[in-house]
Amino acid sequence: MPPSALDAPDVTAPIPRTTAKVRRTAAPRLGVVALWIFAAVPVALALLAAVRAPRMHVLLDYWHVFAKITDDNGNLLLGQVFTYHLDQPFVVPSLLFYADAAWFGGDNRVLTVLTVALLAVAVFALRTMLPRTLNPVTRVTLTAAVSWLLFSSHATELWLQGTNGVSWVPAVTFCTIAIACAHRGRPAGAYVAAVLGCLSFGAALPIWFVLAFIAWLRRDSRVRVVLPAAAGLVVLAAWWLTKPAGTQSGATDAFDPDGRLSVAAAAIGGLWSVDIAVLAVIAGGLTIALLALLLRHAVSHRPAATDAGWAGLACYAFALAAMLALGRTTTNVPGGNVGLISRYVLVAALATTSLLVLTTLHRPQWPTRYLVVAIAALSLVTHAVGGGKADEVRRSYAPLELAAIALRVDAPAALDALHIQRAAGPAARALGAYPFDDSFTLGCHGPELGSHLDLTTARPASADATGALDAPAPAAGGIITGWAVVNGARPDCILITDQTGTVTGGGITGLPLTTGQAPKAPPGATAWAATAGPTSGPLTVLAFQAGHLHRLS
Numbered sequence: 001m002p003p004s005a006l007d008a009p010d011v012t013a014p015i016p017r018t019t020a021k022v023r024r025t026a027a028p029r030l031g032v033v034a035l036w037i038f039a040a041v042p043v044a045l046a047l048l049a050a051v052r053a054p055r056m057h058v059l060l061d062y063w064h065v066f067a068k069i070t071d072d073n074g075n076l077l078l079g080q081v082f083t084y085h086l087d088q089p090f091v092v093p094s095l096l097f098y099a100d101a102a103w104f105g106g107d108n109r110v111l112t113v114l115t116v117a118l119l120a121v122a123v124f125a126l127r128t129m130l131p132r133t134l135n136p137v138t139r140v141t142l143t144a145a146v147s148w149l150l151f152s153s154h155a156t157e158l159w160l161q162g163t164n165g166v167s168w169v170p171a172v173t174f175c176t177i178a179i180a181c182a183h184r185g186r187p188a189g190a191y192v193a194a195v196l197g198c199l200s201f202g203a204a205l206p207i208w209f210v211l212a213f214i215a216w217l218r219r220d221s222r223v224r225v226v227l228p229a230a231a232g233l234v235v236l237a238a239w240w241l242t243k244p245a246g247t248q249s250g251a252t253d254a255f256d257p258d259g260r261l262s263v264a265a266a267a268i269g270g271l272w273s274v275d276i277a278v279l280a281v282i283a284g285g286l287t288i289a290l291l292a293l294l295l296r297h298a299v300s301h302r303p304a305a306t307d308a309g310w311a312g313l314a315c316y317a318f319a320l321a322a323m324l325a326l327g328r329t330t331t332n333v334p335g336g337n338v339g340l341i342s343r344y345v346l347v348a349a350l351a352t353t354s355l356l357v358l359t360t361l362h363r364p365q366w367p368t369r370y371l372v373v374a375i376a377a378l379s380l381v382t383h384a385v386g387g388g389k390a391d392e393v394r395r396s397y398a399p400l401e402l403a404a405i406a407l408r409v410d411a412p413a414a415l416d417a418l419h420i421q422r423a424a425g426p427a428a429r430a431l432g433a434y435p436f437d438d439s440f441t442l443g444c445h446g447p448e449l450g451s452h453l454d455l456t457t458a459r460p461a462s463a464d465a466t467g468a469l470d471a472p473a474p475a476a477g478g479i480i481t482g483w484a485v486v487n488g489a490r491p492d493c494i495l496i497t498d499q500t501g502t503v504t505g506g507g508i509t510g511l512p513l514t515t516g517q518a519p520k521a522p523p524g525a526t527a528w529a530a531t532a533g534p535t536s537g538p539l540t541v542l543a544f545q546a547g548h549l550h551r552l553s
Contacts (some may be wrong), residue, residue, distance in 0.1 A: 067424035260329050489522070
């Protein structure tokens, strides 16, 4: 036989399918990587917002707590740390507030970044509860859902002002850790996390009963069921007997079952509305109904322990919604429903997360591609809806940035109007916390407090630069408001001088025009607010831009 015949290939042999195998293996891996990237997107967005947040703490709670736990020399009063704030325990946030002032110069951004880190821990804790029997695509898809829900744009308030983030998030994070530990049969870890949660905020008070419920669903020993339930009764009794009397935060003490039910439902459905309470109530009602069906199955059949933690998470979300309804119901909020407040959207996030995971566990026959598409759509839609809430939060905080100047010049009336605790000033000054450090600036890129200006160089109003005060300048120490435009844009800053030209105060620009200002102001004009320290004689208000002074009064 010729050599060519020996070398000829056997056409009857099967063709190797190496390429096809590689493609079948590579496709799921690429899908998992893509889903991990998708899961990281909301975390990255929140972290970016946290890093770019204002440096100044502008909320009453921070300064009230800081003034309470320090003396005028900036020393920590440990006994005051264990007192209540808003009728709830506040030990962990109080210590974080003090650490921020003493070690990080009172930088709000330290606490906003910490808030994002704590929520990332909560996402990881919930991921550990996903059964290993799920395929990798399903596990990472549900992880992405948890990430998008907890880092929803609705919750921007939490990483824009660290005061709210550190007040609310540590308790919720410790509770998710406790639930995850209980779900995995680790009671010691669950109890430690529950204690830390209860030292953080009242949002953790119901966690003991949730741990007992999870232990019962897992068919754990009777001791593991009774012990956390008994601890919960002790904790609630101790809180009830020691909490301050009366309502807090303007909450109503009326019976009002309809209003309270509306708050609870809105808190559960808060991911689906910005400021229209009825939409959130309807979404919350549907979520509660679907979870009730899933929980009925868990309670009736007590299936494998895979359901226990997720059922407990749903009950924890219900408990938080009930606590909001009982303790925070008030009409003195945008939309008339406290359940729509930005930070409370974590309640909706936890409830919706539980709903998604329990549905997936109970319907394993549903194709994975349907789950991926549904999770992606839900994540993006709720995040888009929350954009309106994020804009509202930014607008509401913008005028409060005047607090840095008001504290630095010690303007009593302005601090009262901004609800800033003036008594915190000496301690912050002693610790060198912002705005009592060298990084403080009026933002003029030139003149600062104490600078001397030649008022004869100030330009009068013209077609290119104009503005006005809303009312004659009050005595030093109050807030002065108005509008201004220089060369079609907002000025760099507002300066206030005494009659000698010494800068005694300043202000912030770029605020939205009020309804009273809008008809008077030309295109490009923005509102401003300013304040000055104690001084005698009339005040002069100037707009400063690109090295030039423009007289406003």
